């Protein structure tokens with residue numbers, strides 16, 4: 001499996017600059033915050049009291065089993081309101097306090113070797129589980145995917161940021 005490389009414009013102090021894209025995180029940043037479960041807004045620890053993580057999810061991320069499969073990182077309590085304004089949540093969302101989750105696979109595109117590089121399969125862009133090692137041999141990934149397996153639905157207005 002390969003990870004997609006994207007350019008990043010940096011300011012003179014080395015911080016990323018530029019206009020945020022609709023609901024998208026830079027793949028390098030998405031990987032880091034999703035792996036460590038940092039806040040998708042401030043990239044700091046997103047753990048709430050009790051060691052749970054707040055995720056804002058949409059109905060299309062919910063599997064029939066009840067598991068929620070998401071490419072979006074959690075948010076800290078300070079940024080829950082800002083994150084809820086994201087265009088991806090404009091048609092509604094559910095707030096979950098997540099007790100248990102697992103990195104289940106990656107979002108990306110299958111590819112084939114071509115000369116010294118790779119050729120992407122046209123039009124394909126999908127989730128592949130880590131168990132599918134055959135597909136992942138030639139795969140260009142750009143998002144880590146986490147399955148939220150144990151959670152409680154909460155009203156985000158009831159959550160109070162830690163003082």
Ligand SMILES: [Zn+2]
Nearest residue numbers: 039042076079
């Ligand atoms: Zn935050």
